[in-house]
Amino acid sequence: MSDADTATGTLPPEGGFPVADGRATAAEVWRLSRGHRLKLVAVAALGIVSTAVDLIPAVAIGLLVDRVQDGTAGLGTVLTATAVMALSAVLGTAGTALTIVLGTRTYHTILAALRERLVERALTLPQHLVERAGTGDLISRSSDDVTAVADAAPAVIPVLTVTVFTIVVSLGGLTALEWPYAAALAVVLPVYAVALRWYHRAGPQAYRAERAAMSTRAQQILESQRGYETVLGFGLAEQRHRAVLTTSWAVALQSMRARTVQSMLSGRLNLGEFLSLAAVLVVGFVLIERGDSSVGGATTAMLLVLRLLGPLNQLLLVFDTLQSALASLSRMIGVLTVPDASEPTATAVSGTAMAGTAVAGTAVRLTDVTFSYDHGPLVLDDITLDLREHQHVAVVGASGAGKTTLAAVIAGIHPPNTGNVARPGHVAVITQEVHVFAGTVRANLTLAAPGATDRDIRAALDATGAAGLLARLPDGLDTVVGTGGHPLTDAQAQQLALARVLLADPELAVLDEATAEAGSADAQQLDRAVLAVLAGRAGLVIAHRLSQAASCDRIVVMEHGRIIESGTQDELVSAGGVYAGLWAAWVSGR
Incomplete structure (x- = not known):
């Protein structure tokens, strides 16, 4: 998708979907x-x-x-x-x-x-x-x-x-x-x-x-x-x-x-x-x-x-x-009869979207983007952001700053009110509300990659630190999970979702507080799993823990729907701004 293209769609009429004549x-x-x-x-x-x-x-x-x-x-x-x-x-x-x-x-x-x-x-x-x-x-x-x-x-x-x-x-x-x-x-x-x-x-x-x-x-x-x-x-x-x-x-x-x-x-x-x-x-x-x-x-x-x-x-x-x-x-x-959006969408990988091709060398480009829900106040205000190929960008900010909305607009879930959004052809999104589908572990993981072999699945689980999970499941990959099946912890469900992204092999991974539900005992393991998922591809991380942000190539700080700071971990800490204050509070609270 070129700079001139915009992720748009035809909204259904108020009160529901259209009724065919x-x-x-x-x-x-x-x-x-x-x-x-x-x-x-x-x-x-x-x-x-x-x-x-x-x-x-x-x-x-x-x-x-x-x-x-x-x-x-x-x-x-x-x-x-x-x-x-x-x-x-x-x-x-x-x-x-x-x-x-x-x-x-x-x-x-x-x-x-x-x-x-x-x-x-x-x-x-x-x-x-x-x-x-x-x-x-x-x-x-x-x-x-x-x-x-x-x-x-x-x-x-x-x-x-x-x-x-x-x-x-x-x-x-x-x-x-x-x-x-x-x-x-x-x-x-x-x-x-x-x-x-x-x-x-x-x-x-x-x-x-x-x-x-x-x-x-x-x-x-x-x-x-x-x-x-x-x-x-x-x-x-x-x-x-x-x-x-x-x-x-x-x-x-x-x-x-x-x-x-x-x-x-x-x-x-x-x-x-x-x-x-x-x-x-x-x-x-x-x-x-x-x-x-x-x-x-x-x-x-x-x-x-x-x-x-x-x-x-x-x-x-x-x-x-x-x-x-x-x-x-x-x-x-x-x-x-609901018209397709101007750009195609993909099947879900815990919320996956696909769009047009971005500018060469750039995975994501947002230009003068604004967004509001149902003509309400602006949630995103004049956002301009570039994300290079293989670059990992963390987004931090207080609750309500617009981080999740930014992730949704970048993924193509919501079209912007104004401005242009360009992204690669294959985007995977994981939110903190990870869903485990009723079925086997194998079926859950191959949703995003139907051609994946058991060897591919085990490699993805190993990369996300979930290889030991199979040993604890009664039937291995054939264990039925989800509603009515073998129960999984929040951390295990997140590991499955991260492994699913690896199997899908997207060009851009958007992680919207994907490990926020993990307890402190699982946090480091899931942080390592996130790094494995981001390796070799562009990544946007809505960071719940600043340790995740610190491991990214670049950090963007949002406030009231605007980007107020942008730079590397060292640059932002040295600048003594908003992020420096957040980091100091994070370090003292650990």
Whole structure:
């Protein structure tokens, strides 16, 4: 990345990630259906045939009525009609069941592909975008919304499959029988269209509001869980309880609103059903009176309409579930529509980022950089800093000086408000909050280097002073650690994280108080591990202990978001400035 390039990204709208519109949702579903379209065509063909077979009983009953009225029906006629109806019922049911099974399998295959894309995109989103939109919103989309779409399958697919094919076949059958019957039904269909149009306006709004309320509730619960110690320490339990309770009631109210919309739809469907039956009865009476239709023909028409009205009403009723699923689907695909940042990001190595290439000979260059969180006061103010290749720079300062923010901007986690940031193509970040993933030690270490051999892993552990750790683990590299696994101390977890960086072999390592959680007994060992990690590459160290800063090539002192001192250990101590005072206090306190 050149000097003119800036680490920027497109912020999502306030209140969460974007929601994909209908066109974007349809385009993504169509793309995901690639490779399954022949199956979908086969499902459609099988559904039409099965539905046509399923309508044979209505025709058979109509013919039987005419034979009875003519006095030509006998036991053979009744048995034949009964056998035909039984056979068609069996074949139609079997065909419909097979259609639903094939459709459901294809649906879940496509949904699985979408879920994989969603998780993949979520894991590569820049951290500042996730923080801006809210972690709870992202979790809700990858959990609640995925569940809503998956759970809709048993309710939607059977009804949708049967209804669409039944409408097509029934209208064709009515037209073939006597076109006035089809015309009578067609006249009433606008009632359903009006009901659907009304619901299309009211339904999505209700369900989007319900899903948004769920996201807000998820955010409140997540913040309460993550900040559990803070909540207890400051006596905020009751306040957090009220916040969760308030958002939960908001979910309940939005859910009641959605159910009210559903009830209003049911009333409109009942009206449409009444008008459909009345229209066909009146037309049948007129046609029979004029001799243009028989009683059997009218009976067949009524049975076809009755056969149609059931699935049609079910379709519009399940449209409630369908709308909810589509709202969730749009929210899921909305995450995929978040534009990539102008520079790529890498997979995490306890927080790894990748960016463009810096100026030759310079690992990092910051020029006139400013940064603030959500348009608040400046946390970084006019920062200009160069970090040469293979140079190790320590950043020190009081709490709140902007050290961690500087590290995040250099790593590409946060884009600057103004100014330019240039960095190498592979940057690894370790913070003091080191995460141990649930899995084996080997799996934890090869996250950053999938091709690493056991020999590479042991060499990295040895370099970070963690070789003895394997001897204490029951199954060596195959020992399961993390949640539910073998417990590790804070120092051991930090050793694993440092070994992971060695295996990743970045051009720039950013250590943000990476060993701050270590006790005094482990401090020297972890300091040596840090030096091993920094060897041969550029390094930025947010120093918790000044002994770490003293071992670096250069020290930068920050205060109120600005760099106030910069130089080597000896230069700063001799200058008698802020760092000299910090060093004197550190030496006397050891």
